[in-house]
Amino acid sequence: MFARGQIxxxxxxxxxxxxxxxxxxxGAAQVMFVAQGDxxxxxxxxxxxxxxxxxxxxxxxxxxESVVTSGAAALRAQAAQQK
Numbered sequence: 685m686f687a688r689g690q691i692x693x694x695x696x697x698x699x700x701x702x703x704x705x706x707x708x709x710x711g712a713a714q715v716m717f718v719a720q721g722d723x724x725x726x727x728x729x730x731x732x733x734x735x736x737x738x739x740x741x742x743x744x745x746x747x748x749e750s751v752v753t754s755g756a757a758a759l760r761a762q763a764a765q766q767k
Contacts (some may be wrong), residue, residue: 699732699740700740700741700745700746700747701738701739701740701741702716702738702739702741702745702751702753703737703738703739703753704734704737704738704739705737705753705754706739706751706752706753706754707729707731707739707741708757708760710760713728714728714729714730714731715727715728715729715760716729716741716744716745716751716752717751717752717759717760718745718749718750718751718752719749719750719751719752724752724759726759726760727744727745728744729741729742729743729744729745730742730743730744
């Protein structure tokens, strides 16, 4: 006889999540790029739990903002060259 079950370890109401690929590690900081018209703004974000290729964003980006979900590493490299 077999049984399957799930144990809920915590529940959060209405959290903001993004694909894991949208968050980059930049030294000690976690960063994302947010669309600002024709440009992209680098933002430090505070992350939370990760599940199913998505990661919780606790601060730094608001719901409804457009974020880069692929190619963010190329944007980071371009920003580093412009400094």
